[in-house]
Amino acid sequence: MNGVLALMMKLILQIFFTLAVFSFLYRDNPIYRLAEHVFVGVAAGYGIVVQFHTVFMPNLVRPLRDEGVRALLLHRQFHLGALLLVIPGILGFMIFLKFVSNYAWLARWPMAVVIGYYSGAAIIGSAQGDLIPQIQANVLPIVRAGAWGRFIGSPGIFTFLDVLYNPILIIGTFCCLIYFFFSKEHTGVTGGAAAVGIWFLMISFGASYGSTVMTRVSLFLERAYFLLKETTMLPGSVQVANWKVTAVVLALLVGFLVAHRIKTGPEKA
Amino acid sequence: MAAPWIEKLEGIDRRAVFLVMGLAITLPLLYPVPLPINPTQPVKDFHRFIENLPLGSKVLVSDDWDPGSKAELQTVSLIVHRHLRDRGVRVIDTCLWQTGPAAVADVLDRIYGKAGKVYGEDYLFLGFKEGRELVMPSLGNSIPATYPADARGTPIGQFPIMQGVRRLSDLAGLISISAGYPGTKEWVQQVQKRYSIPMVSACSGVSAPEYFAYYESKQLQGLVGGMKAFAEYEKLLGGKTGFATLAMTSQAAGHYMLVLLILLGNVLYLLKREMRTWALALALASILLYAYTLYAVSAASGGAP
Numbered sequence: 001m002n003g004v005l006a007l008m009m010k011l012i013l014q015i016f017f018t019l020a021v022f023s024f025l026y027r028d029n030p031i032y033r034l035a036e037h038v039f040v041g042v043a044a045g046y047g048i049v050v051q052f053h054t055v056f057m058p059n060l061v062r063p064l065r066d067e068g069v070r071a072l073l074l075h076r077q078f079h080l081g082a083l084l085l086v087i088p089g090i091l092g093f094m095i096f097l098k099f100v101s102n103y104a105w106l107a108r109w110p111m112a113v114v115i116g117y118y119s120g121a122a123i124i125g126s127a128q129g130d131l132i133p134q135i136q137a138n139v140l141p142i143v144r145a146g147a148w149g150r151f152i153g154s155p156g157i158f159t160f161l162d163v164l165y166n167p168i169l170i171i172g173t174f175c176c177l178i179y180f181f182f183s184k185e186h187t188g189v190t191g192g193a194a195a196v197g198i199w200f201l202m203i204s205f206g207a208s209y210g211s212t213v214m215t216r217v218s219l220f221l222e223r224a225y226f227l228l229k230e231t232t233m234l235p236g237s238v239q240v241a242n243w244k245v246t247a248v249v250l251a252l253l254v255g256f257l258v259a260h261r262i263k264t265g266p267e268k269a
Numbered sequence: 270m271a272a273p274w275i276e277k278l279e280g281i282d283r284r285a286v287f288l289v290m291g292l293a294i295t296l297p298l299l300y301p302v303p304l305p306i307n308p309t310q311p312v313k314d315f316h317r318f319i320e321n322l323p324l325g326s327k328v329l330v331s332d333d334w335d336p337g338s339k340a341e342l343q344t345v346s347l348i349v350h351r352h353l354r355d356r357g358v359r360v361i362d363t364c365l366w367q368t369g370p371a372a373v374a375d376v377l378d379r380i381y382g383k384a385g386k387v388y389g390e391d392y393l394f395l396g397f398k399e400g401r402e403l404v405m406p407s408l409g410n411s412i413p414a415t416y417p418a419d420a421r422g423t424p425i426g427q428f429p430i431m432q433g434v435r436r437l438s439d440l441a442g443l444i445s446i447s448a449g450y451p452g453t454k455e456w457v458q459q460v461q462k463r464y465s466i467p468m469v470s471a472c473s474g475v476s477a478p479e480y481f482a483y484y485e486s487k488q489l490q491g492l493v494g495g496m497k498a499f500a501e502y503e504k505l506l507g508g509k510t511g512f513a514t515l516a517m518t519s520q521a522a523g524h525y526m527l528v529l530l531i532l533l534g535n536v537l538y539l540l541k542r543e544m545r546t547w548a549l550a551l552a553l554a555s556i557l558l559y560a561y562t563l564y565a566v567s568a569a570s571g572g573a574p
Contacts, residue, residue: 025284047368050368054397054399055399058417118403121406122402128462128463129458129462129463130458132462132489133462133486134482137485137486137487168484209474210480211477211495212474213523213524213527214496214497214524215341215473215474215496216295217496218289218340218474218495218496218520219340219518219521220294221294221496221523222297224298225516228295228298228299229299238289255522
């Protein structure tokens with residue numbers, strides 16, 4: 001019985017919070033704000049627990065306590081690596097000094113360590129994984145190997161586009177770079193190339209926008225599928241069609257919002 | 270002065286647009302129409318990458334997503350893991366997103382656990398590790414030093430799957446299932462070139478255009494980006510299709526409606542500027558385009574509307 005109740009409660013909460021968030025599409029309302037606050041609270045709480053159990057305890061407290069301090073005091077074993085964890089521990093603690101106005105400046109030290117470490121890693125990564133391989137990938141023959149042969153063998157739109165593939169890539173890269181070259185005024189040939197670069201950039205932004213739309217539609221679609229098409233299996237092989245629960249929750253939600261509107265009056269422009 | 274009906278249409282409540290878009294996406298979900306799905310080259314390459322992995326070989330799958338991107342990334346994660354399981358590939362899984370491990374563990378349980386695969390022998394979940402892209406080169410140097418224990422707290426040296434695996438280069442490949450940062454981009458930057466590990470990526474639609482540069486430069490050997498690509502991958506796998514294929518009709522309808530609204534907005538703009546000929550030309554071109562698309566879709570899906 002408890003299992004059924006727990007699963008039904010889970011289903012109702014899932015549906016309620018999904019509809020609560022969707023309700024913002026109509027207008028801001030107390031149900032939406034409740035969902036927003038619950039989400040922020042749960043996400044923060046979950047994050048703290050995960051960090052405590054996966055970072056603070058296994059990376060600092062346990063090794064320092066067991067391999068460092070306890071081994072030294074009980075077994076006279078000196079593990080320098082474990083004892084040195086005191087340093088990141090102190091640096092971590094120093095971040096919290098930001099809340100003490102007199103010592104807030106001390107929080108800059110750990111931040112300097114973090115920024116320095118991340119910057120170094122990011123620069124190496126960008127150079128090794130992005131800059132050099134991308135330059136190498138753009139050193140290309142003007143026309144793809146065999147493209148002319150394929151076009152002459154079977155003329156058509158796709159074989160013709162295959163011939164144009166490398167020229168478009170080379171011209172696009174060159175013109176986009178010219179657009180971001182600010183040491184010379186964008187007039188004459190430079191201006192023309194920069195204008196072509198703008199077109200390439202706009203097409204690229206259009207492709208990104210199209211992909212973003214696909215992602216947003218997917219997000220809505222998954223929720224719509226959950227609300228309307230999925231079934232939830234309860235213990236004892238009992239199946240509940242989600243759309244029935246959705247209809248009930250939606251009716252209650254709309255009822256509450258209408259009642260709230262009547263009580264508080266129409267919204268101010 | 271524009272005609273009153275143009276003013277009226279221009280000032281239409283945005284909620285009407287939401288409603289139209291919502292219906293355009295939801296109705297095909299309830300009444301799906303089979304659409305033609307033709308796998309593209311990046312998806313074929315991704316599929317071939319897994320097909321070419323030897324039986325019993327080990328790969329690292331980095332499931333870098335969380336419930337916020339579940340719609341896309343859980344869908345593709347299920348497909349990729351199903352493919353790996355059916356090919357007999359052994360999987361070491363990680364998650365670099367703080368709120369992701371529970372959702373990833375659920376995927377692994379559904380795909381491997383329920384199929385009778387042995388945890389620690391056929392698959393292993395190392396769980397979450399803080400450090401974002403800094404974890405990646407650390408895995409390249411030593412996996413046991415980075416993850417002394419798995420997600421359940423058991424030392425990873427106890428698992429048969431870890432025998433002979435010290436660092437990333439001991440594995441047959443890296444599969445990044447990525448919703449953003451940290452994800453495919455960081456794996457490519459920090460690991461792929463430095464440790465010369467073959468890599469493919471399955472990512473959200475938002476990230477795909479950025480990652481195509483890595484596919485073109487051969488840093489990624491295959492790329493599956495966005496719901497359309499997931500449907501193509503499902504088609505390549507054959508058998509029972511899943512959510513990605515079902516979603517295609519809704520995706521198409523949503524996109525058609527969006528483009529229609531953009532075209533309508535432009536026609537209204539031209540009419541407001543008294544450019545009637547251009548407005549008429551654009552409207553006619555739109556009607557022809559939509560008529561042709563409907564005809565092409567109808568022909569390709571075997572006469573269905």
